[in-house]
Structures are given as structure tokens and as C-alpha cells.
Amino acid sequence: MASERARPALLEARDVRFGYDGEPVLQDVSLRVAGGEFVALVGPNGSGKSTLLRILLGALKPERGTVRLFGADPDDVDERWRLGYVPQRPTLASEVPATVEEIVVSGRLSRRGWWRPLGASDRTAVMHAIESVGLADLAKRPVNTLSGGQQQRAFIARAFASEPELLVLDEPVAGVDAESQRRFSDSLTHLIREHDAGVLLVSHELSAVAAIVDRVIVLKGRVLFDGTPGDLVHEGVSLGIHPEDLPLWLEGLR
Amino acid sequence: MSATLSFPFQVDFMQRALVAGLAVGIFAPAIGIFLVQKRLSLIGDGIGHVAFAGVGAGLLLNVWPVWTALAFAVVGALGVDWLRSRRRVAGDVALALFFYSGIALGVVLISLGGGLNANVITFLFGQPLTVRPSEIIVILTLGGAITVTMWALRRPMFAVVTDEDWSRSAGLPVDGLNSLLAVLTAVAVVAAMRIVGILLVAAMMVLPVASAQLVARSFRGTLAVAVCVGAGSVVAGLSAAWLWDIAPSGAMVLAAASVFAVVSIAKRAAPRALRQEEHG
Numbered sequence: 001m002a003s004e005r006a007r008p009a010l011l012e013a014r015d016v017r018f019g020y021d022g023e024p025v026l027q028d029v030s031l032r033v034a035g036g037e038f039v040a041l042v043g044p045n046g047s048g049k050s051t052l053l054r055i056l057l058g059a060l061k062p063e064r065g066t067v068r069l070f071g072a073d074p075d076d077v078d079e080r081w082r083l084g085y086v087p088q089r090p091t092l093a094s095e096v097p098a099t100v101e102e103i104v105v106s107g108r109l110s111r112r113g114w115w116r117p118l119g120a121s122d123r124t125a126v127m128h129a130i131e132s133v134g135l136a137d138l139a140k141r142p143v144n145t146l147s148g149g150q151q152q153r154a155f156i157a158r159a160f161a162s163e164p165e166l167l168v169l170d171e172p173v174a175g176v177d178a179e180s181q182r183r184f185s186d187s188l189t190h191l192i193r194e195h196d197a198g199v200l201l202v203s204h205e206l207s208a209v210a211a212i213v214d215r216v217i218v219l220k221g222r223v224l225f226d227g228t229p230g231d232l233v234h235e236g237v238s239l240g241i242h243p244e245d246l247p248l249w250l251e252g253l254r
Numbered sequence: 255m256s257a258t259l260s261f262p263f264q265v266d267f268m269q270r271a272l273v274a275g276l277a278v279g280i281f282a283p284a285i286g287i288f289l290v291q292k293r294l295s296l297i298g299d300g301i302g303h304v305a306f307a308g309v310g311a312g313l314l315l316n317v318w319p320v321w322t323a324l325a326f327a328v329v330g331a332l333g334v335d336w337l338r339s340r341r342r343v344a345g346d347v348a349l350a351l352f353f354y355s356g357i358a359l360g361v362v363l364i365s366l367g368g369g370l371n372a373n374v375i376t377f378l379f380g381q382p383l384t385v386r387p388s389e390i391i392v393i394l395t396l397g398g399a400i401t402v403t404m405w406a407l408r409r410p411m412f413a414v415v416t417d418e419d420w421s422r423s424a425g426l427p428v429d430g431l432n433s434l435l436a437v438l439t440a441v442a443v444v445a446a447m448r449i450v451g452i453l454l455v456a457a458m459m460v461l462p463v464a465s466a467q468l469v470a471r472s473f474r475g476t477l478a479v480a481v482c483v484g485a486g487s488v489v490a491g492l493s494a495a496w497l498w499d500i501a502p503s504g505a506m507v508l509a510a511a512s513v514f515a516v517v518s519i520a521k522r523a524a525p526r527a528l529r530q531e532e533h534g
Contacts, residue, residue, distance in 0.1 A: 057423060080425025087420055094416060096291045096463070099472045106413035110424045114410040142471050162424075 007034040016065035043219035081111035084164030097142040107161030129160035149180025181208035262496035271382035279484035281397040286459030298456030304330030304356035310363030327440035335436040380451030380503030396445035461510035
């Protein structure tokens with residue numbers, strides 16, 4: 001999973017600037033994520049992570065600078081299956097019971113064409129996505145009877161189902177049990193190695209994925225750090241050995 | 255109605271009521287499940303009140319009220335959806351706006367057309383026992399269109415009503431599917447109003463789903479159970495109307511409500527009985 005700068009970027013932001021009511025939130029932010037690369041975006045609360053994510057996905061327009069998703073403006077990307085997105089959410093607020101399989105099938109619709117019936121290859125992809133997050137035994141269980149960590153894995157499987165080229169995850173392991181964190185890390189490794197996908201993970205807690213992160217970007221209105229976890233050690237932050245280092249260091253940046 | 259015949263559905267008018275009622279019992283929960291999941295259980299009630307204005311307009315203009323009710327209900331449903339999706343007003347305020355405007359306009363139009371009569375009462379409270387073959391054809395056609403469309407689009411519709419923000423990021427046509435759901439809800443209200451009435455139509459959309467979600471363990475299973483409860487409530491309601499000479503529309507809805515009550519009590523009692531058995 002070595003990062004290769006020469007590879008074409010799946011997602012690229014250049015000199016992005018954005019503010020709310022004249023108050024700057026992001027200034028001259030640049031980042032890129034290529035295929036086969038695992039990039040973690042971290043920052044203290046209020047650092048602009050969520051705003052940047054919304055800009056990268058096309059939900060907000062930057063005041064200045066450019067964003068390219070698969071080489072195009074995010075609004076112009078028709079093949080949305082190429083992007084797998086896992087939103088920040090603790091649990092599914094479902095009124096009607098819905099199984100893990102029913103939720104994950106939703107993730108296949110953009111790949112197949114939402115108006116088309118699912119074929120055998122789609123069902124295989126759905127089951128593969130469920131297996132990759134370790135929920136095969138729970139595929140027929142209603143999602144709202146599962147633990148928070150299991151539910152989050154179901155949403156990750158939904159993103160996997162379209163076999164995306166780029167996976168964007170917003171705080172996916174917040175409040176998640178250790179078993180789910182391990183499964184989560186394994187499934188990301190599988191996606192990057194087997195499918196050469198790029199991953200952008202937004203979080204303030206990287207211990208679960210410390211061993212597989214290629215690059216860490218530290219944001220606080222602007223990019224304060226962009227380098228490997230090894231480079232971060234020089235700042236006194238060890239992701240793998242001392243999991244508490246990063247949250248404490250980020251707290252110090254506030 | 256006579257109770258001298260042992261089987262309620264031996265006479266023509268009861269058979270016509272059964273055919274039209276079963277259609278409602280099937281298509282109403284088939285669309286209601288998506289409204290419940292979207293937390294818009296009462297939208298059928300709101301659209302029903304807009305359809306009432308359409309009935310008033312039809313009676314005033316001497317046009318078959320079903321067509322004018324359909325036009326009013328579709329416009330009203332799209333209006334509620336537009337206000338809700340643009341967040342111009344809160345979802346329940348958007349409903350209330352159309353709900354009260356619709357019934358007020360209906361009252362005014364009906365007063366201009368000569369006031370309340372048996373025709374108006376039929377649309378307000380429903381009367382399946384007098385449904386005509388031409389009306390059955392309309393109900394079956396509209397109901398068939400709703401059922402086929404919802405079945406064909408069940409997966410993207412499920413995705414949108416379950417997680418709208420994610421569906422948008424996945425490139426699903428969220429606004430289009432929301433509008434389609436609103437239009438089909440309006441069509442369902444109008445198709446069902448001759449049978450269960452404007453005031454009770456939302457109940458047939460929601461109550462069977464409410465019972466089904468207590469026992470089913472999947473969306474697909476909930477839909478299947480809800481349709482069975484809807485159809486069963488129609489048969490039970492019509493049978494009760496035949497036996498005890500009561501209003502069939504109210505009897506159908508009470509049957510659906512009774513199913514919910516029984517299932518709720520059984521669901522609460524079952525684990526307790528099992529625990530006692532284990533300890534005993």
C-alpha cells in the first residue's frame with residue numbers, strides 16, 4: 001500500500017478556500033488521494049474536516065480553488081458508483097425492519113443502474129461485500145437489532161457493494177467495539193490490495209488503522225502536516241504504539 | 255343487509271365490494287410501507303383532505319369527482335413534497351397548510367354546489383357496498399399501476415426513504431423518486447376513497463404496516479405481512495358489515511386496528527410466558 005505520487009489522483013483539491021458569513025474556515029487547502037493509497041484526514045473539533053469533506057464530495061462549492069473527483073468537477077461525475085461513501089452516523093433510524101442484506105443491496109443500485117433489476121453478478125457482489133466486513137452470519141438479521149459497530153460495518157458493506165474506486169469514510173470507528181474495529185481494518189486492507197481502491201478516512205482516532213495508513217493529513221483551517229505516519233513520529237505522535245498520542249496532540253492544536 | 259345467508263359473498267354487491275376492497279387492501283399498504291419508513295404516515299390523511307376539495311370541485315362543475323379529486327390530490331401531494339424538500343417550512347407545517355386549506359376549499363365548493371348530500375358522504379366515509387363496475391375498473395387500474403410501479407422501483411425507493419442523504423451521494427434520483435412517491439400516494443388516496451372514504455384512507459395505508467413491523471424481520475417480510483393484514487381486514491370488515499349491519503369502511507379499519515392491538519399484546523405476552531416457562 002505504498003503511496004505512489006506519480007499515479008493519477010482519484011480525488012484532488014488545490015488551494016481550496018471556504019468560509020461561513022465571511023469567517024474563514026478553510027484556507028489554501030490542498031490534498032490528493034490516488035488509487036491504492038490510504039490517506040487519513042485528522043484534526044481537532046472545529047478544524048474544518050466536515051466542511052472540507054462536503055466540498056470534496058460536491059455538496060459545497062469552494063470560494064476559491066478547485067476540486068477534481070476522478071478528474072472532473074464533482075457535480076459532473078455521472079458514474080457515482082466509483083465513489084463509496086460511509087457517512088457519520090451512530091445507528092440506523094429505521095421505522096420498518098430492514099436486514100443487513102437489504103441495506104447492502106442499496107449500495108449496488110448505482111453500479112447496476114437504479115431502474116434495472118439485480119442480476120446474479122450483483123447478488124454475488126452484495127454477498128462478497130457482506131462477507132468482507134464479517135457480517136455473513138448476520139445478513140438476514142434486522143439492522144436495528146445489531147450493535148453500533150455491526151451497524152457501521154453494514155454501512156461500510158453498502159459502500160463496498162458498488163466496488164468503488166474511492167472510499168470516503170467520515171468518523172467510521174467512533175464508539176465502535178474492538179472486534180468491529182479489527183474487521184473494519186481488515187476490510188479496508190482487502191479493498192485497497194484486491195481492488196486497488198483509494199481510501200480517504202476522516203477521523204480523530206487512527207489506532208485501528210495505524211498499520212495500514214500511508215499518509216496522514218492534519219487539518220486546522222489549513223494543512224499543518226501531510227506525510228507518512230513515520231514522519232509524524234518526529235512530531236512526537238505514534239499512531240500504533242501509543243494510540244492516545246494522536247488525540248492528545250490534536251487537542252494541543254486547538 | 256341480511257344475515258340469513260351464511261356466506262357473505264354470495265350476492266353480487268358483496269362480490270363487487272370484495273373485489274374493490276381487496277384491491278385497496280393490497281395497494282394501500284404497498285405504498286404505506288414507504289410512507290411509514292419515511293416518517294410521513296399522516297401524509298395520506300393530508301392529501302385526502304386536498305382530494306376533498308377536488309370532490310367539491312367535481313360536484314360543482316358536474317364532472318365525475320374522481321377525476322377532479324385526482325387532479326387536486328396530485329397537485330397537493332407535489333406541493334407538500336416541494337415545500338418539505340426545499341425546507342421552506344417544517345414537514346408537519348407543510349402538511350397542515352395543505353390539510354386545512356384543502357378541507358376549507360372543499361367545504362366552500364360543496365356549499366356553492368348545494369351543500370352536503372349522499373354523494374359527498376360516500377366520498378367522506380366510503381361505501382364499498384354500492385360500488386359500480388365502472389368504478390371497480392378505475393380502482394383496479396389505478397391500484398394496479400401503483401402496485402406494479404412500487405414493485406419495480408422497490409429497491410431505489412427503499413434506499414431513498416431509508417437514507418436520503420446517502421442516496422443523493424450515490425447518485426440516485428432522490429428528488430424524482432420523492433415526487434413519484436407523492437404522486438402515487440395521491441393516486442392511492444383517490445383510488446381508495448370510494449371504498450374506505452377520505453377520512454379513513456390513511457388508516458389502510460398505515461395500520462397494516464404498523465402490525466406487520468411488529469412481527470416481520472425484514473422490509474420485504476413487512477410488506478408481505480402488511481398486504482395480508484390489509485386484505486384480511488377488508489374481508490373481516492365486509493363480513494362484519496354483512497352480519498351486523500354496520501358501516502363497512504369503519505369495520506375494515508377497526509379490523510386492521512384490532513390486528514395491531516392483538517399482535518401488540520401477543521408480542522408483549524409471549525416473552526413473559528416463555529420466561530415463566532423457563533423458571534417454572
